[in-house]
Amino acid sequence: MEKTWNNKAWFMVLPVLVLVAFSAVIPLMTVVNYSVQDTFGNNAFFWAGTDWYVQVLTSDRFWDALTRNLIFSAIILAIEIPLGIIIALNMPKKGLGVPVCLVLMALPLLIPWNVVGTIWQVFGRVDIGLLGRTLEGMGINYNYVQNPVAAWVTLIVMDVWHWTSLVVLLCYAGLVSIPDAYYQAAKIDGASRWSVFRYIQLPKMKRVLLIAFLLRFMDSFMIYTEPFVVTGGGPGNSTTFLSIDLVKTAIGQFDLGPAAALSIIYFLIILLLSWIFYTVMTTSDAQG
Amino acid sequence: MARIDLEHIRHAYGAKPKSENDYALKEVHHEWNDGGAYALLGPSGCGKTTLLNIISGLINPSEGRILFDGKDVTHLSTQERNIAQVFQFPVIYDTMTVYDNLAFPLRNRHVPEAEVDRRVKETIEMIGLGGWAKKTARGLTADQKQKISLGRGLVRNDVSAILFDEPLTVIDPEMKWVLRSQIKRLHKQFGFTMVYVTHDQTEALTFADKVVVMYDGQIVQIGTPAELFERPRHTFVGYFIGSPGMNVLPVNLDGNTATVGGEHVALNFLPKVKSGAKTELGIRPEFVSLGREGMPVAITKVEDIGRHKIVRARFADQPISIIVDEDGEIPADPRVRFDPKAINIYADSWRVGEEA
Numbered sequence: 001m002e003k004t005w006n007n008k009a010w011f012m013v014l015p016v017l018v019l020v021a022f023s024a025v026i027p028l029m030t031v032v033n034y035s036v037q038d039t040f041g042n043n044a045f046f047w048a049g050t051d052w053y054v055q056v057l058t059s060d061r062f063w064d065a066l067t068r069n070l071i072f073s074a075i076i077l078a079i080e081i082p083l084g085i086i087i088a089l090n091m092p093k094k095g096l097g098v099p100v101c102l103v104l105m106a107l108p109l110l111i112p113w114n115v116v117g118t119i120w121q122v123f124g125r126v127d128i129g130l131l132g133r134t135l136e137g138m139g140i141n142y143n144y145v146q147n148p149v150a151a152w153v154t155l156i157v158m159d160v161w162h163w164t165s166l167v168v169l170l171c172y173a174g175l176v177s178i179p180d181a182y183y184q185a186a187k188i189d190g191a192s193r194w195s196v197f198r199y200i201q202l203p204k205m206k207r208v209l210l211i212a213f214l215l216r217f218m219d220s221f222m223i224y225t226e227p228f229v230v231t232g233g234g235p236g237n238s239t240t241f242l243s244i245d246l247v248k249t250a251i252g253q254f255d256l257g258p259a260a261a262l263s264i265i266y267f268l269i270i271l272l273l274s275w276i277f278y279t280v281m282t283t284s285d286a287q288g
Numbered sequence: 289m290a291r292i293d294l295e296h297i298r299h300a301y302g303a304k305p306k307s308e309n310d311y312a313l314k315e316v317h318h319e320w321n322d323g324g325a326y327a328l329l330g331p332s333g334c335g336k337t338t339l340l341n342i343i344s345g346l347i348n349p350s351e352g353r354i355l356f357d358g359k360d361v362t363h364l365s366t367q368e369r370n371i372a373q374v375f376q377f378p379v380i381y382d383t384m385t386v387y388d389n390l391a392f393p394l395r396n397r398h399v400p401e402a403e404v405d406r407r408v409k410e411t412i413e414m415i416g417l418g419g420w421a422k423k424t425a426r427g428l429t430a431d432q433k434q435k436i437s438l439g440r441g442l443v444r445n446d447v448s449a450i451l452f453d454e455p456l457t458v459i460d461p462e463m464k465w466v467l468r469s470q471i472k473r474l475h476k477q478f479g480f481t482m483v484y485v486t487h488d489q490t491e492a493l494t495f496a497d498k499v500v501v502m503y504d505g506q507i508v509q510i511g512t513p514a515e516l517f518e519r520p521r522h523t524f525v526g527y528f529i530g531s532p533g534m535n536v537l538p539v540n541l542d543g544n545t546a547t548v549g550g551e552h553v554a555l556n557f558l559p560k561v562k563s564g565a566k567t568e569l570g571i572r573p574e575f576v577s578l579g580r581e582g583m584p585v586a587i588t589k590v591e592d593i594g595r596h597k598i599v600r601a602r603f604a605d606q607p608i609s610i611i612v613d614e615d616g617e618i619p620a621d622p623r624v625r626f627d628p629k630a631i632n633i634y635a636d637s638w639r640v641g642e643e644a
Contacts, residue, residue: 179379181379185375188441195396199383
């Protein structure tokens, strides 16, 4: 069979291609381009091959930042997912409480990231911040500018405050879709509170939970604004995540080559982990 | 199994019912025999599900008492009453296997595992899902899921009663019949007390020994399918049961003659009617005969439904339905006769008997 070559089809796809090219492909390829070259300014570039990749991957700085990222994401997920579920389970199912709770829950999500950072930065300050002063007054050594533990706690508490709502809202949506008959049947079957959660609520929330998990993982792994505003990556390097490190390298030190290589590696890590989660999600769905 | 007594049960969903109309369920006072098969029949919103949930203990009635075998259970929880209920939409625990679904109610009651195994295997055969034991419940069809819901009730062989809340709504038509006869067979074989809520008269009439017809929050008639058909106690029962329903014509009574428009219908009894009551005559389409003699009617439409024909007509300016045999003729100058034995007289919608 002879294929007809329809050139018109290309014109149909062209607008999208142009858009994607400008928004994704060209910037990405620019970064790839930088990552294999060296420059001393004046737009003079020299071929560097995989040197920058080797440099990044063999540097302690990269591995330390990556470790911090992984630990941060793990802590965030370990707190926000269970906490979100618990809050969602205890939210009212009908009546005036529903809109009140939903609005309260949605509030943190409406605040821009840098504003959240600023709020907590001021809130936690030892000299003028409500939280910082109070803790200091209680004799607790809390100073996120000097104490790495305090800095981490601040970032984690801030992220939990900001994003647990997302998990709550997703779980709540899953919960309200369960018909009453399920709870009644469970009563008749003599199921305990735990069994109701384990065999009715959790299975129904599974899908939204995996989405919540994926979203929270990607977001927390890419965290930048909050530590940038609150701690600036310090004290020392204790809150220097990959994204902060990347900006330091690219803009602070103007090392375009290593920064580009780091970007590509960072991008690939997120892509890989997201793909793994996605695969797990779809296969576990298909099995069930 | 248990006998269930409902003593002056009333229920309102609002906190403080002021008038009779605030009650979703008006007074119900009735005894359900041990091992009986009952159907609660009525249109949506008539209170039949409320009544069922009161029996199961999912709702606490505003007033009245419930007794199981003479023991007051009004304030006992669903578990303590030991009943089983099958819902409109199949409820299954879809992460569990069929076997574990059936074992669930037993394990929750800490039945020894050997006993669980014996009873589950027995039940799986009873509901015809042998061979599916190790399958995950999620992939099953709606009727198989509904069988599991039923099985979770059957597996507890000491249940007081099995309640069904429109269990066949989501089942395919051909499977409805299969499942219904299976439930019926289980009833015959094991003598469970069964209460079956439905708005489908065929389901109710084929399933139950006694059909309880509900309308607007109250029980209007309890009877065998034949009683409901021949002697509807309330005009609602008349037109809710039967296809098409009973013809109800407003009449004036004078002794044993009923007058509709200009037509006189002789009655074979003397009805006892209080003066001032709204009087009506009820006759089923099956007992109206169409021919060349009798009272004149004007035919408006003939529906041929295969086995017989339904003639829609106007009689004394009132709509009337007549059932005619498939090969019965429809004369050019049609006239009707009412079978005197099949005439019921209603005063304010309630059937009246003969003057004593």
